[in-house]
Amino acid sequence: MDRLLSIIAGVSLLLIAVVLLNIRRAHIRVEYSVSWLGAAVSMLALSQSPWLLTQLGHLIGVNNQPIALLLVVGALFLIVFFRFSVIISELKDANIALTQKVAILEYQINALHEKPQAPSRK
Amino acid sequence: MILIPAFNEEGAIATVIGELRQRHPELPILVVDDCSADGTRTVALEAGADVISVPYHLGLGGCVQAGYRLAFDLGFQYVIRLDGDGQHDPAYVGLIRDTLRTSGAQMVIGSRYVNGDGKHTSVARGIGIVFFRWFLALILRKEVHDPTSGFVGVNREALEVFARSFPLEYPEIEALVVLQRLTFRFEEVPVKMRARMAGVSTITAVRSFYYVLHVLLGVLVNILKYQGSKRRI
Numbered sequence: 001m002d003r004l005l006s007i008i009a010g011v012s013l014l015l016i017a018v019v020l021l022n023i024r025r026a027h028i029r030v031e032y033s034v035s036w037l038g039a040a041v042s043m044l045a046l047s048q049s050p051w052l053l054t055q056l057g058h059l060i061g062v063n064n065q066p067i068a069l070l071l072v073v074g075a076l077f078l079i080v081f082f083r084f085s086v087i088i089s090e091l092k093d094a095n096i097a098l099t100q101k102v103a104i105l106e107y108q109i110n111a112l113h114e115k116p117q118a119p120s121r122k
Numbered sequence: 123m124i125l126i127p128a129f130n131e132e133g134a135i136a137t138v139i140g141e142l143r144q145r146h147p148e149l150p151i152l153v154v155d156d157c158s159a160d161g162t163r164t165v166a167l168e169a170g171a172d173v174i175s176v177p178y179h180l181g182l183g184g185c186v187q188a189g190y191r192l193a194f195d196l197g198f199q200y201v202i203r204l205d206g207d208g209q210h211d212p213a214y215v216g217l218i219r220d221t222l223r224t225s226g227a228q229m230v231i232g233s234r235y236v237n238g239d240g241k242h243t244s245v246a247r248g249i250g251i252v253f254f255r256w257f258l259a260l261i262l263r264k265e266v267h268d269p270t271s272g273f274v275g276v277n278r279e280a281l282e283v284f285a286r287s288f289p290l291e292y293p294e295i296e297a298l299v300v301l302q303r304l305t306f307r308f309e310e311v312p313v314k315m316r317a318r319m320a321g322v323s324t325i326t327a328v329r330s331f332y333y334v335l336h337v338l339l340g341v342l343v344n345i346l347k348y349q350g351s352k353r354r355i
Contacts, residue, residue: 096290099176100188103154107174107192 004066005047012044035083039076123198124149125189128206129156132165134319139169141212156185187288194285202275208319210273218275221311228280228306232273232313246330254295262302267310269295296340
């Protein structure tokens, strides 16, 4: 149990360090680092507070602390992944719209240069 | 307007455009080149079509939507979409346009199974068509003989909807569900499909399973999609 808590605490600290380092190097935007930092801080808090972990275990109906901890960690990462799926979907939609707009604008600019009129409306 | 989404269709696109110009010289032809690696854009331009080229490969839905957006911005009343591989015979463009004008339907589908012979369909696609025909009959409460046909015409009402939002991958079936949710109507007219003049189908046997899952999920999402406080079904 103690070893598991230590490993989780170590992973949390490592995650916080990696995220902060990447923010500093501008590899991750601050707004997208919040989810990771939130998950890492939550993991750290749970691993360092047996009382909190016990309360959480009672709340979700799991008396075994390591299993409760792993469940919570898994849930945290699922939330983070879901949040990024939403963000990626939004970015893809925006990317497609921009791509279409660029193609249409390029066509219209070429049409202005090459032809005096756009296609007639039929 | 005629809309032709094209991806690596340099082997067939000139013939398709040539046939269209011969039969319907009055209709502007817009090819949407989906970032082809071959000379599709050049060949289409030389054949006399207008061409828009998207900067990266969007897939069929994104490519068609780009064409719909431009057509809507330019004020077109009707857009007829056909494939650039020569499977869709331009001889039926007039029938689709006339049906759009006279029937009041927002979409007209060129169907190979309404008085047609259904030839030039792979086994995998044929099975998919039968399955989705049954599936869509449950949802739409109307039989669709050829739900995967890309030979479709839309009027300005449907054009406005599709210019705003259009399914990205395998869009034909999802598009029908979108129209049904808006209480729009569609009609099918009989057409005969030809063998593709060049290239290979994007829907292979291996991808059919993914296709079915993707379309089922897309249909489900469209059924559940919330559209403000008032649903128009």
